[in-house]
Amino acid sequence: MVWLRHYYTDIYSNYNAQAKAQAMNGIATFGPFSIGGQDLHYEDYEVDLSAPFTGIQPPNVLAIIGENYSNYVGDAFVTDGKVVYISVEKTLHVDASGSTLDV
Numbered sequence: 001m002v003w004l005r006h007y008y009t010d011i012y013s014n015y016n017a018q019a020k021a022q023a024m025n026g027i028a029t030f031g032p033f034s035i036g037g038q039d040l041h042y043e044d045y046e047v048d049l050s051a052p053f054t055g056i057q058p059p060n061v062l063a064i065i066g067e068n069y070s071n072y073v074g075d076a077f078v079t080d081g082k083v084v085y086i087s088v089e090k091t092l093h094v095d096a097s098g099s100t101l102d103v
Helices: 059-065
Strands: 002-006 015-019 022-024 027-029 044-051 077-079 084-095 098-102
Touching: none
Parallel strands: none
Antiparallel strands: 002 015, 002 044, 022 027, 044 084, 077 084, 084 098
16 A cells, blocks of 8 residues: 655645555556646655555465565564564655656
């Protein structure tokens, strides 16, 4: 799941959107995002990419990722003591030339 957020000083103008992400070969793709069908404003957005605990994954996915993501290592893997899940927060910069993700 991907959350895209931008916080304005006027809380009624805050932007929040979510979409399912498709991950393949180490790359997550998601979107497109818009504001009422229009392009996003030229500014920075917070991106939060997360994946649920492995218990709800289908068997073919579980075979790849491992129980509690045991086939992976890194800072993105967070545990609450029993369950391991993925959480990555980055900045997405949108301007006239397109968008770039700070990785």
